[in-house]
Amino acid sequence: MSLSNRSVVSFLPNQSQFQFVKKREICKLTGLSGDTLKKYRLSGLLIEDIHWIRVNSKVVLYNVPLVMDWLHNISDPTAHLRAIEVYQSMLLSNRKVQRKSL
Numbered sequence: 134m135s136l137s138n139r140s141v142v143s144f145l146p147n148q149s150q151f152q153f154v155k156k157r158e159i160c161k162l163t164g165l166s167g168d169t170l171k172k173y174r175l176s177g178l179l180i181e182d183i184h185w186i187r188v189n190s191k192v193v194l195y196n197v198p199l200v201m202d203w204l205h206n207i208s209d210p211t212a213h214l215r216a217i218e219v220y221q222s223m224l225l226s227n228r229k230v231q232r233k234s235l
Contacts, residue, residue, distance in 0.1 A: 153186065153194035162197060163204060170195070179203070183217055196220070
């Protein structure tokens with residue numbers, strides 16, 4: 134899987150785990166058309182802030198591992214939910230703050 138540096142955006146410390154790419158790259162990786170991805174987004178099959186994020190009114194980025202996992206587990210939603218839980222647990226906003234005791 135070869136991704137150009139300009140089209141990959143990582144939001145997590147472990148950059149190789151969860152990457153976001155533009156529509157052109159996710160289309161190459163999945164074989165799905167841009168129209169199909171848009172249909173899946175609008176119908177709720179691909180979930181905003183999980184499978185994709187909206188950067189502005191013109192730019193949508195896709196979470197490569199979760200979109201690929203969704204395709205692989207399309208007939209097993211429970212398995213895909215586990216992947217979503219792993220992703221969410223890795224987000225910095227979901228990590229517990231460790232406080233130093235005096």
